[in-house]
Amino acid sequence: MKETEDANGIKDKIIETIRTILPEATAETSMRNTPSWDSLKTLQIVMALDEDDIAIPFERIADIRSVADILAIAAS
Amino acid sequence: MTIALLSNVTVTSLAMRLNRASREEVYSPSGYNTWLQELSDPASALYANGPEIIFIILHGASLFGDSGPKSGEEATSSLAQMADAIGQAAASHENTVFAVSSLDIPIKKIRPLVSRSFEAYASAFWRDEMEKRGIPVVELAELASAIGREHFYNNRVWYMGSLPFSQNGEETIAEEMRRICRAIRSARKKCLALDLDGTLWGGAIGELGVEGVHLDLTGSGSRFRDFQRRMLDLKESGVLLAVISKNNMEDAMAGIREHPAMLLRECDFAAIRANWASKPENLLSIAKELNIGTDSFVFIDDNPVEREAMQIALPEVAVPSFPADSAQLEDFMIRVAREYFLQFRSTDEDRAKTEQYKAEADRRESMSAFPNMDEYLASLNMTLSLEGLSKRNIPRASQLTQKTNQFNLTTRRYSEAELMDLAADPSVKGYIGGLRDRFGEYGNIALCVAKIFDKADKEGKDGSGNPIKKASIDVFLMSCRVMGRGVESAFLSAVEQDLREAGVSEIEAFYGQTSKNEAVRGFWEKMGYEKTSSMEDGIETYMFSLGPKLRDTAAVNVLKVPKEG
The missing domain is CATH 3.40.630.30 (Gcn5-related N-acetyltransferase (GNAT))
Structure with missing residues (x-):
């Protein structure tokens, strides 16, 4: 139960951070449905998450296509 | 005003942050490492909108290949060429201010303990070249060292997209550039009004006497002297210093005149108020005496009650919060200077300001x-x-x-x-x-x-x-x-x-x-x-x-x- 709460808390925190770069972001947001999400925005999201001590490994940055990808990478 | 941002690395993200911090249009060329071509070509897009300020932010680690400068000659000859290009561009665009970053060049090459390093030499050479040409410097190396390089740079986004700085690093540089824009427009405060007890020295002089207050040339008391030293820097740059203290005048003046470790003396203050009236009242009387608006004041006091009273009575006075840790006093004054008193360049009038206000007092006396x-x-x-x-x-x-x-x-x-x-x-x-x-x-x-x-x-x-x-x-x-x-x-x-x-x-x-x-x-x-x-x-x-x-x-x-x- 506690683990699910923690996971939800981290998920919310990540989406909140992504919103500092993509203000409309939700768990469903992706590069496909968000034209303003370009590769620079991806890097800015990585930078913003770094400030929260959520490190996206270099090898996985190129895989990011959606908020769901980021959540999955952060959870792994 | 249009701001342009040039660099030898990708600064698209930094340009976006500068745009947010300054609320001004920011031009940044799309090509990678084209800054020298853009700068040297009078027909380049850089000059098309007649930018008021061109910032050149250089990534020191990328200037000399992957091993850093191999000799002093290599360092100085390539930097001298770049400095010449900047100097020539500045000379042929007199209406544009060129502000160039200092160089932060980390030592990367694995070296024995006894070896020559040209990184620091190259950075110092660059600064001199900028100063010689009258080019204002964005203190990038200083910002990197204040935050710590591991927080200022971000390796992941550097390798992925040639963006060298972390989010924190970009925000810090953008904030510094915003301050520089403001300094160029001269929206600078005029007077730093200072408390005495707990601010210019530790403890209450009325209780401890001149010998008892905490202030010294060395050791723990030197934190107040270092704090005063930065105020003296401000005075020399044309800022008026004033004292507003709840004290008997004779106690206050004894501290200012007689304490052997006082760096600021009576002649450094354009006005001194040591009495039991409220501080806003005293600030108003100083504003009247010096003939400057109350919105030109920055008020420094260790006592939060006094700071709040000032903010309530005179909300136009800038009242920065005082550091809880007095070991941070000098850094605090450097931040205050950057925020409120950053100056593009000093004029002769600035340097002579306190003397001018004093001559004014002599005039008033002679009038009678x-x-x-x-x-x-x-x-x-x-x-x-x-x-x-x-x-x-x-x-x-x-x-x-x-x-x-x-x-x-x-x-x-x-x-x-x-x-x-x-x-x-x-x-x-x-x-x-x-x-x-x-x-x-x-x-x-x-x-x-x-x-x-x-x-x-x-x-x-x-x-x-x-x-x-x-x-x-x-x-x-x-x-x-x-x-x-x-x-x-x-x-x-x-x-x-x-x-x-x-x-x-x-x-x-x-x-x-x-x-x-x-x-x-x-x-x-x-x-x-x-x-x-x-x-x-x-x-x-x-x-x-x-x-x-x-x-x-x-x-x-x-x-x-x-x-x-």
């Missing part, structure tokens, strides 16, 4: 020896020098337009770049007036900008059919320090005479009402100008026909300074 004002003014032996606007005096002229609120008829604020444009326009005449008297130099204290044009109406021809020239006064201002001495009349008279010599026969003048210039509302009428339109949208218009008769300038001698070159 004269039976009337006219005799007193005559005794001052005032000389007003009238000079055209030039590259040398434009920094001060811009500062006057930014800082003068009371004796300012039109309150038009001009940056240095805008004044350079006006000075280059043959239909514009700019005058700056300097004043000295037997007590000392005031420096340049008055400014007038007049736009000359041919009178447009049908009757706009003289007897020989030549067009009648008319001048429109765009700026007429004078430092309030010299108000009420007939200087304004002498300055106007000198301007009128020069305009007359330039063939002008009519002058159009304006009074633009603001919350601070009520004192000069009747100025043009007093000078014999005829009101041609009453207050409309806060503006009154006046007209004056230049006749052969010169204005009586009584106590002021006027000296016309010949044009440079």
Whole structure:
């Protein structure tokens, strides 16, 4: 139960951070449905998450296509 | 204003943050590492919009390949070429300010402990090159060291997209650039008002005595001396220092005059208030004495109750919070200086400011020896020098337009770049007036900008059919320090005479009402100008026909300074 709460808390925190770069972001947001999400925005999201001590490994940055990808990478 | 941002690495993200921090349009070229080409090509997109400021942010680690500079010669020869390119671009774009980052060059090469390193040498060389060329520096290396390189840079985004800085790093640089933009526009505070007990020294002098307060040349007491040292830096850059302390005057003065480790002495303060009145009351009295607005003050006090009282009573006074840890005092003052007193470059007037305010006090004292004002003014032996606007005096002229609120008829604020444009326009005449008297130099204290044009109406021809020239006064201002001495009349008279010599026969003048210039509302009428339109949208218009008769300038001698070159 506690683990699910923690996971939800981290998920919310990540989406909140992504919103500092993509203000409309939700768990469903992706590069496909968000034209303003370009590769620079991806890097800015990585930078913003770094400030929260959520490190996206270099090898996985190129895989990011959606908020769901980021959540999955952060959870792994 | 347009800002441009150049770099040898990708700064798209930094440009976006600068745009957010400054709320200004930021141009950044799309090509990678094309900064030198953009800079050196007068036809490049960089110059298309006539940017007011060009920031050049250089990533030190990328300047010398992957091993850093291999020799002092390699470091200096490539940097000297870059510095030359920047210097040449700055010289051929006089209306643009070029601000260039210092170089942060990390030592990457694996070296034995005993080995030569050229990184620090290259950074120091770069700084010297910028200083030699009069180029303002963005303290990038200092910012990186303050935050720590591991937090300032981000390896992941560097390898992925050639973006070197972390989010924190980008935000810090953008904030510094915003401050520089503000410094260029001269929106600088004028006075630092300081508490004594717990602020300039540790403990209460009334209880501990001069010997008992915490302040020393070395050891733990030196944290207050280091704090004072940075205040002295500010004083030397033209900031007025004042004391507002709840103390008996004799206790306060004993500390200031007698404590062996005091760095700031009586002569460093433009005003001292040590009494039991409220601090806002004292600040108001200092503002009155120094003739500056309360919104020009930054108030420093360790006591949160006093800070809050100041903020409530005078919300326009800047009141930064005081560090809880007194070991941080010096860094705190550096931050205060960056936030409120950052200066593009210092003028002669800034450096002499405290002395000027003191000479003013001497003048006031001597006034009581004269039976009337006219005799007193005559005794001052005032000389007003009238000079055209030039590259040398434009920094001060811009500062006057930014800082003068009371004796300012039109309150038009001009940056240095805008004044350079006006000075280059043959239909514009700019005058700056300097004043000295037997007590000392005031420096340049008055400014007038007049736009000359041919009178447009049908009757706009003289007897020989030549067009009648008319001048429109765009700026007429004078430092309030010299108000009420007939200087304004002498300055106007000198301007009128020069305009007359330039063939002008009519002058159009304006009074633009603001919350601070009520004192000069009747100025043009007093000078014999005829009101041609009453207050409309806060503006009154006046007209004056230049006749052969010169204005009586009584106590002021006027000296016309010949044009440079």
